[in-house]
Amino acid sequence: MDWIRVRGKRSNLTALTGAPRVGECAAMDADSIRQEIELVRADWAARGRHWDRRSDELAEQAARMNAPLIEAAAVGPGQRVCDIATGAGEPALTVAELVGAEGRVFATDLCPEMMLGARRRAAARGLGNITFRTADMLSLADADAAFDRVICRFGLMFCPAPDRACAEAARVLKPGGRAAYLVWGPRDETTMFTVFVAAAEAVFGPLDGVEAIDLARPFSLGAPGALGAALAGGRLAQVEESEVRFAPRVPAAAPFWQAQFEMTFGRALDGATEDERRALEAAVAAGFERLRDGDEVPLAVHVRIGTGVKPAG
Numbered sequence: 001m002d003w004i005r006v007r008g009k010r011s012n013l014t015a016l017t018g019a020p021r022v023g024e025c026a027a028m029d030a031d032s033i034r035q036e037i038e039l040v041r042a043d044w045a046a047r048g049r050h051w052d053r054r055s056d057e058l059a060e061q062a063a064r065m066n067a068p069l070i071e072a073a074a075v076g077p078g079q080r081v082c083d084i085a086t087g088a089g090e091p092a093l094t095v096a097e098l099v100g101a102e103g104r105v106f107a108t109d110l111c112p113e114m115m116l117g118a119r120r121r122a123a124a125r126g127l128g129n130i131t132f133r134t135a136d137m138l139s140l141a142d143a144d145a146a147f148d149r150v151i152c153r154f155g156l157m158f159c160p161a162p163d164r165a166c167a168e169a170a171r172v173l174k175p176g177g178r179a180a181y182l183v184w185g186p187r188d189e190t191t192m193f194t195v196f197v198a199a200a201e202a203v204f205g206p207l208d209g210v211e212a213i214d215l216a217r218p219f220s221l222g223a224p225g226a227l228g229a230a231l232a233g234g235r236l237a238q239v240e241e242s243e244v245r246f247a248p249r250v251p252a253a254a255p256f257w258q259a260q261f262e263m264t265f266g267r268a269l270d271g272a273t274e275d276e277r278r279a280l281e282a283a284v285a286a287g288f289e290r291l292r293d294g295d296e297v298p299l300a301v302h303v304r305i306g307t308g309v310k311p312a313g
C-alpha cells in the first residue's frame, strides 16, 4: 500500500477567521456532560472486541498517522508521556519505544474494553515502560505537572467538552510541556467515510435515526479552526493547527476497507440481520468499485493536528 503525504499546511490559529467556537460544549452543564460521556463509554465498550480483532491489520496505516502527530508533539527519549484515548494502543506503543528505558508512557482510555489488545501487544513487544489506566480525559488521575507531553490520536472528538479536556491536559503538563491532538478533518474529505455513509444510508436510511452508527461525532472537530479553538479554550499557549492530507492508492483486489468497516460499523453489525449485513458490505464494495482506477483505488484522507504549550509560571 503506497501512502503518500501530499500536503502538510501549518497555520497559526490567530490567522484563522470564522473558526467555529467550542462554546456549545462550554455551555453544557456538568450533568449533560456526564450523560454524554456515559453514552460514549457504552458505545466504545460495545465496539471493543471489533477493534481488538481488527486493529493489528491497520498497523501500517497506524504508523503513517502516528508520524506527523509524534513529530508535532516533539516526543523524544527520556520523556514522560500521557497518551489519552489510547484505545487499541496507538500511538502509546510506538511512543514507548521512542522514549526508551529512561522514559515512561501512561496510556489511558475511558473504556477498559478498548485497551485489552493494547495490553497484549505491549507484552508481546516486551515493553516494560508503559502503564495502562482507565481514565476519562476530563478527569485524569495524575498529579499536576506530571508529564512532558500529552498526546491523543482520534480521541478528542468524542469528548462533549473538548476545551475542558485540553484544560485537563494543561493541568497534568509540566510548564513548557506540549500537547498534541490528531482528529479527523471534515467527513466528506476522507474517501473511506464518504463511501461508508452512502452505503449505510442506502441500507439503513437516514443515519441520524440509527443510534448504533455514529458517523457524526468522529468529525465534530473537523472544521478548520475547531481543534485550535479547543486547545486555546483549554488555556494552552502557542496554539497551532495544521492540515495533513494523504493520498493512498490501494490495491483494488485486496479487502483494504474491511478492518475500518468493522471498526466503524461493529455495533450496528451486531444488531443487524444477515441480509442487512450482506447489503451493507455489497454497497460499500460497489462504492469503492466505482472509484477504481485500473488495479487500484485512489483514496483521500484528511486529518488535522493541533498543538499547544503549557505556559510557564
Ligand SMILES: C[S@@+](CC[C@H](N)C(=O)[O-])C[C@H]1O[C@@H](n2cnc3c(N)ncnc32)[C@H](O)[C@@H]1O
Residues within 6 Å of the ligand: 037, 040, 044, 084, 085, 086, 087, 088, 089, 090, 091, 108, 109, 110, 111, 114, 135, 136, 137, 138, 152, 153, 154, 155, 158, 159
Ligand atoms: C477512535 S478510538 C482511538 C483509539 C486510538 N487512539 C487510535 O488512534 O487508534 C477513540 C477512543 O477514545 C476513547 N474515548 C472516548 N471518550 C473518551 C474520554 N472522555 N476519555 C478518554 N477516552 C475516551 C474511546 O474509548 C476509544 O478507545
